[in-house]
Amino acid sequence: MQDQLLRVSGLSAGTEDKPILQDVDLTVGAGQTHVLMGPNGAGKSTLGHVVMGDPTYIVSAGSIVFDGKDITEDSADKRSLAGIFLSYQAPVEVPGVPLYSYLRTITQKRPELKMTARKFRSRVGDIADQLDMNSSFLTRELNVGFSGGEKKKIEMLQLLLLQPKLAILDETDSGLDVDALSVVSRGIEAYRQDCDGALLIITHNTRILERLSVDRTHVMVQGRMVAEGPASLIDEIDAHGFEQFEHTGGEQQ
Amino acid sequence: MMPEHTIALERVNTPPAQTWNYLRANDISLMVPSRSRKGDVYFALPRLFGGVECGMGPQVTTWIESQSTDAQYVEVPAGQIRTEPIVASMDTGVMVRAGATATIVVCQDTKDAISQESAPLTSASLVRIIAERNAHVRVFEFVTATDVNQHVESVGIVAGKDAHIEVRQFFLGTQTSAAGLVCALDGNRSRLDLTCRYLARDTDTLDINHVVRQRGRLTRSEVHESGVLDGKAKKSLRATIDLIHGSSGSEGTELETVLMLSDDVTNKTMPVILCDEDDVAGNHGASIGTVAPEQIQYLRDRGLTHEEAEQLYVRALFDEALICAPNSAARDAVLRRATEVLGATVANDLIEGLGLSSLEEG
Numbered sequence: 001m002q003d004q005l006l007r008v009s010g011l012s013a014g015t016e017d018k019p020i021l022q023d024v025d026l027t028v029g030a031g032q033t034h035v036l037m038g039p040n041g042a043g044k045s046t047l048g049h050v051v052m053g054d055p056t057y058i059v060s061a062g063s064i065v066f067d068g069k070d071i072t073e074d075s076a077d078k079r080s081l082a083g084i085f086l087s088y089q090a091p092v093e094v095p096g097v098p099l100y101s102y103l104r105t106i107t108q109k110r111p112e113l114k115m116t117a118r119k120f121r122s123r124v125g126d127i128a129d130q131l132d133m134n135s136s137f138l139t140r141e142l143n144v145g146f147s148g149g150e151k152k153k154i155e156m157l158q159l160l161l162l163q164p165k166l167a168i169l170d171e172t173d174s175g176l177d178v179d180a181l182s183v184v185s186r187g188i189e190a191y192r193q194d195c196d197g198a199l200l201i202i203t204h205n206t207r208i209l210e211r212l213s214v215d216r217t218h219v220m221v222q223g224r225m226v227a228e229g230p231a232s233l234i235d236e237i238d239a240h241g242f243e244q245f246e247h248t249g250g251e252q253q
Numbered sequence: 254m255m256p257e258h259t260i261a262l263e264r265v266n267t268p269p270a271q272t273w274n275y276l277r278a279n280d281i282s283l284m285v286p287s288r289s290r291k292g293d294v295y296f297a298l299p300r301l302f303g304g305v306e307c308g309m310g311p312q313v314t315t316w317i318e319s320q321s322t323d324a325q326y327v328e329v330p331a332g333q334i335r336t337e338p339i340v341a342s343m344d345t346g347v348m349v350r351a352g353a354t355a356t357i358v359v360c361q362d363t364k365d366a367i368s369q370e371s372a373p374l375t376s377a378s379l380v381r382i383i384a385e386r387n388a389h390v391r392v393f394e395f396v397t398a399t400d401v402n403q404h405v406e407s408v409g410i411v412a413g414k415d416a417h418i419e420v421r422q423f424f425l426g427t428q429t430s431a432a433g434l435v436c437a438l439d440g441n442r443s444r445l446d447l448t449c450r451y452l453a454r455d456t457d458t459l460d461i462n463h464v465v466r467q468r469g470r471l472t473r474s475e476v477h478e479s480g481v482l483d484g485k486a487k488k489s490l491r492a493t494i495d496l497i498h499g500s501s502g503s504e505g506t507e508l509e510t511v512l513m514l515s516d517d518v519t520n521k522t523m524p525v526i527l528c529d530e531d532d533v534a535g536n537h538g539a540s541i542g543t544v545a546p547e548q549i550q551y552l553r554d555r556g557l558t559h560e561e562a563e564q565l566y567v568r569a570l571f572d573e574a575l576i577c578a579p580n581s582a583a584r585d586a587v588l589r590r591a592t593e594v595l596g597a598t599v600a601n602d603l604i605e606g607l608g609l610s611s612l613e614e615g
């Protein structure tokens with residue numbers, strides 16, 4: 001049990017007037033790479049936000065245990081400090097806050113990342129190079145006016161800076177051109193290697209998975225987990241789509 | 254007769270077009286100290302500067318002229334690229350000749366504050382700038398002091414043909430601050446980029462008047478104000494873009510973003526676009542409010558509490574002011590204020606982080 005980093009059991013959640021997730025189970029071991037797939041609107045992003053602690057969604061049943069601790073009732077900032085990171089499918093624009101001020105502030109909240117401002121700058125510079133980003137973006141407002149691909153890179157930058165124990169990457173690859181895609185998948189590799197972090201990758205695109213060795217694949221349809229299997233399940237979905245599971249999903253209801 | 258120690262500046266800092274007054278935001282009235290300068294030898298600015306319209310209006314100009322011990326005149330010769338910033342005093346005139354480049358720093362200086370018995374302790378700056386054709390002028394204004402009761406800052410700029418004016422204002426001080434700026438885009442294709450960032454907390458009063466007179470053809474103005482209000486602060490902003498007859502092909506944009514961290518703040522905004530020309534465009538946008546819930550959630554997801562997320566917007570003001578500060582006096586002034594607002598730990602981190610400016614240039 002020790003190596004179970006995340007354990008979601010019997011989780012049902014939704015907005016005030018709409019149930020979205022139903023009886024979801026998901027376990028991710030420390031350092032493992034899992035993939036979550038499913039058709040549009042299945043509830044994948046919702047699961048990511050619920051695990052992160054977004055109060056938009058109300059948990060009506062089940063529990064979330066992270067690193068041996070029940071966090072179902074914890075606020076998002078506590079979960080973040082505990083080591084969960086959710087990369088947004090659509091990162092939020094935050095006008096009035098330069099990226100530099102933001103990155104410095106979120107880093108300083110973490111005792112394990114304490115470093116001088118000077119060291120911090122060079123660390124950010126290194127990661128920016130690694131992600132093929134121009135460091136002039138540091139004085140620009142957080143996510144404001146950045147292209148979709150650039151926003152995804154800013155998410156990656158934070159992932160590499162914060163080095164969480166678990167990273168949930170919600171379509172980190174969508175909207176990226178071929179070059180950016182390879183930069184980002186190298187970033188993901190670096191995260192895996194540098195901090196042996198666990199990954200839950202939500203994606204429609206199997207290219208991003210080519211360089212990674214996937215431990216487990218999960219399929220969600222209509223708010224339910226309908227299948228789980230080894231990496232080969234991805235190829236099956238690639239070839240046949242979600243139809244087979246949609247059927248299962250229907251039956252379970 | 255006792256000498257008068259106080260005079261009233263009645264309804265100053267007014268916009269060109271007064272609107273119906275139910276908002277009571279058309280102007281501000283201030284009691285200011287008045288000291289006698291009898292016997293002083295005083296050098297006035299060249300007459301040309303008398304014709305420069307200033308943001309807080311003629312009453313304030315007359316008062317500051319009467320209180321200043323001397324006027325400072327600086328001329329940047331044609332074609333010269335002056336890198337050393339010109340530091341404005343209480344009454345300053347700068348002539349930037351054709352094709353020259355200059356940086357002007359207006360940093361609130363409380364050593365020169367005027368004190369007179371019962372009158373509020375007041376600091377003041379009057380800056381008039383003439384930018385000839387093709388000149389490039391950067392103006393930085395920093396109001397950061399906490400050791401005076403009020404500050405009065407009036408700026409007037411005239412831009413010739415193809416001149417480019419950039420203004421960055423940081424109003425971060427306490428108690429009462431009133432600041433006005435007029436930029437006359439007289440020359441064809443002249444342009445203004447004005448960014449104003451402010452913080453008002455507790456019972457601070459901040460009164461801002463921005464006026465752009467677009468006279469030349471094909472002129473451009475971009476005016477962006479944004480700031481944070483907290484506590485029981487009161488802020489009034491009047492922003493006017495005046496597209497004057499003959500300014501064909503000109504375009505002016507004004508945009509304000511206000512973030513209110515408390516329910517007790519008073520925020521008044523009067524944007525006005527005056528238009529006496531067909532072939533022009535005036536745009537105005539505003540977003541006023543508390544931090545959007547999805548923004549807060551994004552910040553919380555990255556480890557900040559609700560309160561820390563809000564404070565990040567305040568820290569950001571200081572980071573930006575520091576990045577912009579062109580000389581050590583301005584930098585020190587901003588840091589002193591940052592220490593009061595954010596605490597020593599964060600302020601020290603800002604100092605260390607100053608290397609950022611080289612990053613920005615690189």
Ligand SMILES: Nc1ncnc2c1ncn2[C@@H]1O[C@H](COP(=O)(O)OP(=O)(O)OP(=O)(O)O)[C@@H](O)[C@H]1O
Pocket residue numbers: 015018020038039040041042043044045046047056089
């Ligand atoms: N805040 C919300 N308010 C109302 N409905 C919501 C909210 N968030 C999600 N939903 C709904 O819940 C369902 C699941 O959405 P979700 O974004 O989780 O799907 P997804 O699997 O991530 O889809 P995609 O592959 O298109 O990103 C959708 O029907 C969506 O409209």
Ligand SMILES: [Mg+2]
Pocket residue numbers: 044045046089170
């Ligand atoms: Mg999604």
